[in-house]
Amino acid sequence: MAEFRYTKEHEYIKVDGDTGVVGITDYAQGQLGDVVFVELPPVGKQVAKGAEAAVVESVKAASEVYAPVSGEIVAVNDELEAAPAAVNQDPAGRGWFLKIKIRDRAELDGLMDEAAYQDYLATIS
């Protein structure tokens, strides 16, 4: 059963077994505005938790997307090249960025669950 976890920087990781699908949250896409380009990492790259994993370009500016956990990039969403607006339209579904093979499950414990993330959003909105 896939479970969502969230970072304070508004990335999500949808955990399914030992991999997780990573993207940005609905709040993040709303803040960014229209997404025009996503720079994705190469498949096979090792990323550390908190390190830059991708760059998302909106009309106005570029923003870094950080890896919620450490691990290996096992897949990236090639469809974003032709359809970057998927990040705005369906950030938790078609707008996914990449899949990470999770190196250390303990790192998930430091992330917020759905309820905690919603509470967090209430404090910053």
Next chain:
Amino acid sequence: MAPCSTTWDPMAESLRSSELPLKTTPLHALHVKLGARLVPFAGYHMPVQYPTGIIAEHLHTRRRAGLFDVSHMGQAVLSGPQAARRLERLVPGDLQGLAQGRIRYTQFLDADGNILDDLMVTRLVASLDGRDTEQLFLVVNAARKADDFAHLREHLPDLDLAILEDHALLALQGPVAAEVLARHLAGVADMPFMSMRTIGAGHSRIHVSRSGYTGEDGFEVSIPAAEGVALAERLLDEPEVKPIGLGARDTLRLEAGLCLYGHDIDRTTTPVEAALSWSIGRRRRIEGGFPGDERVRLQLDHGPPRLRIGLRLEGRAPAREGTDIATVEGVIVGKVTSGGFGPSVDGSIAMGYVDAAHANVGTRLHLMVRGKALPAIVASLPFVPTRHFRGKPA
């Protein structure tokens, strides 16, 4: 997710740099009611977008009509004997030859011929009371208006400068702007491009110009604040009109190849380098009589050492202000001054300066974004054909 440090939003200003509270335009309450996202810009709360979003606002303007609040810009009337001839001492444009009701785009230059600001000058009245008192209507950039007005007062102390503090400035731009505005203001449909009509008299004068910053047909309306709010609301009630924020204003002007002061033109650029030589009056080239005229003439005669160009990127990744421009061999020959995604072009575009040898249309260059060399081609400006009003068919 966090903004990349070197590519933060060029449109927004840091609140840290401004100790004073932000000003608001007469339309502020309307922006809030419409759900605008407000950002600091030139000391004002300004809408960067509405819930529609920048891309949709941009496309709507080119398809139908967009209404912009640009009341933050500086508006003033300069009047006095031979006002046009005297203002020519500060700008390279031909103002003496400007007919009544006509508008000229020009720049304030410094002693080196570099640009202090760009502005629109309209001859309101050729002479008053049979004497040679003239009236000129000026529109200057918001971020420069305090400096510009001080500049005018310092150098033209014998002329009267009346700043229109209580006027809104609305822009209605797009292919149906004329049809829509004609429902509310008389006599606008046949106005030539770069002309102005004044409606009413005294303090409630409305100045309507057929001009804009989008490349589309459109109008700018200088109007007392309360009437401006009422006109904006009536225009927004029209089915063809949507409110448009500064975000789309920026993408529209970039596609039109138009300069943004502080980015594409500034105190390090002359009008010749900026590819604005067309705005220097023919008589002015010969006679001079404006700051930096010798250097400008040298550049006109021999060509400037560098030139503002348009760039079309091959891929979809944008290249923004500050991006290095290199030859395909890797030699840095310039820098991007404006760049991003063009919704009508449906691709990434930029403007910047390169050494003159690399400025020809069709030259292949590399834009260095996050350590990657993005291929690009020098493109002619504008990126999107302009659709200024050309008058009725003969």
